[in-house]
Amino acid sequence: MSLFHQIALTKINGVGPVIARHLLDHFQDAEAVFSASRKALMTIPGIGSRLATAILETRVLRDAENELQFIEKHRIKVLFWNEKHYPKRLTECPDAPLLLYYKGNADLNAPRIISIVGTRNATSYGKAICSELIRDLQPYHTxxxxxxxxxxxxxxxxxxLAYGLPTVGVLGHGLDRIYPSANREMAARMLDQGGLLTEFPSGTNPDRQNFPMRNRIIAGLADVTIVVEAATRGGALITAEIANTYNRDVCAFPGNLNQEFSAGCNYLIKTNRAHLITGAKDLEYLMNWEIDETPAQPKQLPLHISMDRTEQQVFDTIQAMGQMAVDELSRRLQWPQSKLAITLLEMEMKGILAALPGKMYRILS
Known part of the structure; x- marks a missing residue:
C-alpha cells in the first residue's frame, strides 16, 4: 500500500478513523480512494457531497507530500492500522488512529505494557509511590x-529511564517539537530507551483539544491504566474512563481524604471504576503476572460436560497455554470480544473455565 496515499487519507478534513476504515473496506487500499469518482465515493456510508469534494481536493495530496518529506528526513516510522507493526492492543479500540508517527526502539506489542497517568501538580506522596511502583516492576520487564x-x-x-524499563511518550502534537520544552532532554533519552508516538502530523500545535485524543492512545496501548494521583477533573480521569470503555483494567492508588490531588483516585475506587492498589504486588495479583514454573498438565473434562464447536476452539486454545488473557484469546481466535465474552460466560457457567484476576481464564480440572 502506498505510504504517500496512507498519509493523504489522514489529511482529509472531516474524515476520521471510522469513515477512513469504511473507505478502505470498500476500495481495499488508500491509493484507490484518491482515484475514485465522486459518484463512487458517495456510495460509502458517511460520505456525502462535502466529504467527496474534500477527498478530491489536490491540497490533500500536497500536504501528504510535505509530510512524507518530513518523515523521510527525520527517519520517522509510520504505523498504519492494518499493517503488522501497528500496536495490536490499539486495533481492538473502535476509534484507534488510522496512522501513527513513531520514533524510538520500544516494542509497542511488548507482552506487558502499563500506562501511568496523574496530575500535573504531583505531590511528594504521588512522586514517591510512582517511583516505588516502577522500581518494583523491574523484574516484570514492563x-x-x-x-x-x-x-x-x-x-x-x-x-x-532510571530503572531500565522502556518508556513511550504519547504526544498531543507533531514530532517536530517537544511540549513542554522542559522535557526535551528527557525525550531525547527516551528515543534510546523507548520512544515518542503521535497521531498528529508535523506542524500540529499542542492545542487543548488534542489531549483527550492523545489520552485514548495512552489507554489503548496498555493492558492496564494506573492513576497515581489526580483531582476530580482532568486528563487522568478522562484516560481512566476511556480505558474502562475499552474493557481494560484500571487501577488507582488511594490517598488522603482531604488532599485535592487524591480526590480523583478515591472517586475512581469508590465508584468501582478502578481497582485499589498500593504497590506492584497488587498489580501482579490483578494482572496475574506471577510466573508458574510448574509445567501445565493437560486437563480432561468430566464425561457429562459437552461442548459445541465454538467452545471447543476456546478450550483447545486456552489448554495449549495453561491460561490466557481475554485480549490474547481474542487475537489468537480472531474473534470480536463481544462474541468471545458470551462464549466465555457460557463455559464458566458449565464449569469448564475459571475466571482469574486480570481478565485471565484457565481450564478447570
Whole structure:
C-alpha cells in the first residue's frame, strides 16, 4: 500500500478513523480512494457531497507530500492500522488512529505494557509511590506509557529511564517539537530507551483539544491504566474512563481524604471504576503476572460436560497455554470480544473455565 496515499487519507478534513476504515473496506487500499469518482465515493456510508469534494481536493495530496518529506528526513516510522507493526492492543479500540508517527526502539506489542497517568501538580506522596511502583516492576520487564506532561507523567518516564524499563511518550502534537520544552532532554533519552508516538502530523500545535485524543492512545496501548494521583477533573480521569470503555483494567492508588490531588483516585475506587492498589504486588495479583514454573498438565473434562464447536476452539486454545488473557484469546481466535465474552460466560457457567484476576481464564480440572 502506498505510504504517500496512507498519509493523504489522514489529511482529509472531516474524515476520521471510522469513515477512513469504511473507505478502505470498500476500495481495499488508500491509493484507490484518491482515484475514485465522486459518484463512487458517495456510495460509502458517511460520505456525502462535502466529504467527496474534500477527498478530491489536490491540497490533500500536497500536504501528504510535505509530510512524507518530513518523515523521510527525520527517519520517522509510520504505523498504519492494518499493517503488522501497528500496536495490536490499539486495533481492538473502535476509534484507534488510522496512522501513527513513531520514533524510538520500544516494542509497542511488548507482552506487558502499563500506562501511568496523574496530575500535573504531583505531590511528594504521588512522586514517591510512582517511583516505588516502577522500581518494583523491574523484574516484570514492563513497558511504561505516559503523556510526557508535567507532574506524574514526567515522573513515570524519568523513573522508567532510571530503572531500565522502556518508556513511550504519547504526544498531543507533531514530532517536530517537544511540549513542554522542559522535557526535551528527557525525550531525547527516551528515543534510546523507548520512544515518542503521535497521531498528529508535523506542524500540529499542542492545542487543548488534542489531549483527550492523545489520552485514548495512552489507554489503548496498555493492558492496564494506573492513576497515581489526580483531582476530580482532568486528563487522568478522562484516560481512566476511556480505558474502562475499552474493557481494560484500571487501577488507582488511594490517598488522603482531604488532599485535592487524591480526590480523583478515591472517586475512581469508590465508584468501582478502578481497582485499589498500593504497590506492584497488587498489580501482579490483578494482572496475574506471577510466573508458574510448574509445567501445565493437560486437563480432561468430566464425561457429562459437552461442548459445541465454538467452545471447543476456546478450550483447545486456552489448554495449549495453561491460561490466557481475554485480549490474547481474542487475537489468537480472531474473534470480536463481544462474541468471545458470551462464549466465555457460557463455559464458566458449565464449569469448564475459571475466571482469574486480570481478565485471565484457565481450564478447570
Amino acid at each position: 513497558s511504561v506509557i505516559s503523556g510526557l506532561a508535567y507532574g506524574i507523567d514526567s515522573h513515570a518516564h524519568q523513573n522508567a
